[in-house]
Amino acid sequence: MTSPTETEVVFHFNVADPLQYAARLLRKVYRLGQSITLWCNTEDVEPISQWLWLHDQMAFVPHAKAGDPILVVERSPVFITSQYPGERGGTVVSITSRLAEHIQHFSKFIEIVGPDDEARANARARWRHYQANGVKPTGFDSIAR
Numbered sequence: 001m002t003s004p005t006e007t008e009v010v011f012h013f014n015v016a017d018p019l020q021y022a023a024r025l026l027r028k029v030y031r032l033g034q035s036i037t038l039w040c041n042t043e044d045v046e047p048i049s050q051w052l053w054l055h056d057q058m059a060f061v062p063h064a065k066a067g068d069p070i071l072v073v074e075r076s077p078v079f080i081t082s083q084y085p086g087e088r089g090g091t092v093v094s095i096t097s098r099l100a101e102h103i104q105h106f107s108k109f110i111e112i113v114g115p116d117d118e119a120r121a122n123a124r125a126r127w128r129h130y131q132a133n134g135v136k137p138t139g140f141d142s143i144a145r
Contacts, residue, residue: 009106009130009137011123017053018095018112019044023051025093030061039094042082051081053103097122099129
């Protein structure tokens, strides 16, 4: 477990399609040989899973979802859940507007933020919360790249 100030928090702003962006990020991290958790809303679990299965048949990304057999979850480099990832640790990508209360459980926490006003307002509140708890988030504008 890291301290909150050791957790790297990065906000990816102005993301036109957060689901597709997250799926591509999961694939990229997997290709780097790292494990990663996606924290999303319940209705996003299956679409992300399907994208990872079917988007590119030559680039399948092995993954597990909450509720899969524990052996599958333990051996999968990518884990998708709508429940708070808790003490899973490592890198987490979030496409939910929920606040990560125990940020010290993660080495890196990536917040993907859509372009709409509500998503940006929620992200600003989370940014301020992290700052108030000793975390110095950084921002990445997906449009400017």
